[in-house]
Amino acid sequence: EAYLAAIEENRHLNIYVEVFAEEALATAARQDWARTQDARLGKLAGVVISIKDVICYAGHGASAGSRMLEDFVSPYTATALQRLLDEDAIVIGRTNCDEFAMGSGTENSHYGPTRNAADPARVPGGSSGGAAVSVQAGTCLLAVGSSTGGSIRQPASFCGLYGFKPTYGRISRHGLIAYGSSFDQLGFLAHNATDIALALQISAGADPYDATAPNKEVPLYAKADPDRSPKKIAYFADLHSSEAIDPAIRQAMQDTVDAFRAAGHTVSPASFSYFDYVVPTYYVLTTAEASSNLSRFDGMRYGYRSPAAQDLAETYTLSRSEGFGTEVQRRILLGTFVLSSGYYDAYFGKAQKVRRLIRDQLQGILDTHDFILMPVSPSLPWPVGEQTDDPVANYLADIYTVLANLAGLPAIAVPTPPAGHLPVGYQLMADHWEEAALLNFVRGLA
Numbered sequence: 001e002a003y004l005a006a007i008e009e010n011r012h013l014n015i016y017v018e019v020f021a022e023e024a025l026a027t028a029a030r031q032d033w034a035r036t037q038d039a040r041l042g043k044l045a046g047v048v049i050s051i052k053d054v055i056c057y058a059g060h061g062a063s064a065g066s067r068m069l070e071d072f073v074s075p076y077t078a079t080a081l082q083r084l085l086d087e088d089a090i091v092i093g094r095t096n097c098d099e100f101a102m103g104s105g106t107e108n109s110h111y112g113p114t115r116n117a118a119d120p121a122r123v124p125g126g127s128s129g130g131a132a133v134s135v136q137a138g139t140c141l142l143a144v145g146s147s148t149g150g151s152i153r154q155p156a157s158f159c160g161l162y163g164f165k166p167t168y169g170r171i172s173r174h175g176l177i178a179y180g181s182s183f184d185q186l187g188f189l190a191h192n193a194t195d196i197a198l199a200l201q202i203s204a205g206a207d208p209y210d211a212t213a214p215n216k217e218v219p220l221y222a223k224a225d226p227d228r229s230p231k232k233i234a235y236f237a238d239l240h241s242s243e244a245i246d247p248a249i250r251q252a253m254q255d256t257v258d259a260f261r262a263a264g265h266t267v268s269p270a271s272f273s274y275f276d277y278v279v280p281t282y283y284v285l286t287t288a289e290a291s292s293n294l295s296r297f298d299g300m301r302y303g304y305r306s307p308a309a310q311d312l313a314e315t316y317t318l319s320r321s322e323g324f325g326t327e328v329q330r331r332i333l334l335g336t337f338v339l340s341s342g343y344y345d346a347y348f349g350k351a352q353k354v355r356r357l358i359r360d361q362l363q364g365i366l367d368t369h370d371f372i373l374m375p376v377s378p379s380l381p382w383p384v385g386e387q388t389d390d391p392v393a394n395y396l397a398d399i400y401t402v403l404a405n406l407a408g409l410p411a412i413a414v415p416t417p418p419a420g421h422l423p424v425g426y427q428l429m430a431d432h433w434e435e436a437a438l439l440n441f442v443r444g445l446a
């Protein structure tokens with residue numbers, strides 16, 4: 001009831017696409033009753049969560065922030081969500097996001113922009129902006145989001161939260177509406193890393209419905225002790241003097257380096273020579289994958305169908321033109337271009353090779369260090385509407401987060417003291433499958 005009251009108080013922030021009020025109250029009442037009967041309850045009994053509007057939940061809408069799926073009701077539940085439900089998590093609603101998770105400010109949603117609770121004139125980051133504000137504004141305890149290139153860490157950092165994406169494959173993608181399948185991962189936003197560790201422990205692991213989720217042992221992340229032993233941390237010194245980064249963020253990075261050193265960790269500069277190629281590589285590959293994934297929305301099988309269409313060709317063109325927003329259309333066009341026969345080798349093939357070089361160089365750093373420390377974003381939350389006409393400026397701001405997704409590495413955003421009233425954070429990346437080391441370290445900082 002308190003969370004639902006917070007949702008009412010914060011309507012102006014446009015956090016939720018849909019609130020499951022009655023259902024959440026009924027589930028909570030059932031759990032209260034079960035408790036009086038000494039019945040066994042799951043690890044998440046009483047834990048209220050939100051789900052990003054790209055996650056399928058049987059009998060519930062899942063629209064990916066798009067007109068295309070405005071009336072879609074999912075016939076099945078995402079594996080990760082099912083595992084949370086099996087432990088008695090209570091889902092309070094589905095949160096607003098950039099359309100098909102394409103964006104960095106939650107300004108590209110069919111349902112209008114979400115606003116940052118720290119300053120409603122500013123964006124909450126994206127694409128999991130509704131997810132971030134759902135926790136920031138006290139409307140739930142933990143949010144399930146998705147990350148293709150930073151959509152959990154960046155909004156977490158814009159809203160003063162912890163935001164975590166696991167190793168590619170750690171959590172099943174079954175039931176996550178696809179954007180770039182070789183990048184997409186589910187993850188969590190919360191007020192601390194212990195809550196994230198518990199959600200990860202419950203939702204991770206092999207799934208017969210997702211061949212990219214391997215049969216690897218899932219550690220009991222939340223049971224482990226916080227780790228305060230000395231670590232070797234790499235950072236990119238050039239970034240700390242870069243004019244392209246907001247001075248408040250540079251200061252936060254320097255303060256973090258100093259604090260790590262004072263705590264006995266070794267923090268040393270490393271070099272990474274591909275920063276210029278990170279954003280182009282990410283956008284060539286993800287738009288290619290998106291153009292393929294989104295071809296299923298053809299106006300025929302499910303989703304929006306234009307009432308004006310007279311024949312098959314018009315059903316395709318009008319349904320897509322009316323059903324998809326500008327940013328999604330831009331990316332489908334870019335993706336089909338880089339995949340077209342005349343340009344495949346020059347763009348898509350080349351980008352795949354660069355992705356491997358990026359991954360190998362990061363791997364080299366992680367062979368000799370426990371973690372890599374980086375900014376999350378070069379900028380603080382910007383005013384709503386300021387960047388909507390400049391997609392390239394938006395893309396360039398993804399430079400620090402897309403690295404982990406290009407390389408499939410686990411990464412977490414950690415909040416620092418705010419710059420004035422605006423939240424700031426840094427991120428740490430770890431080697432593949434080293435979520436336990438990463439989370440235990442961050443839990444030791446608190």
Ligand code: GLN
Pocket residue numbers: 101102103104126127146147148149150151152179286398
């Ligand atoms: N901002 C990035 C993009 O628009 C990342 C989005 C995401 O992680 N879903 O692609």
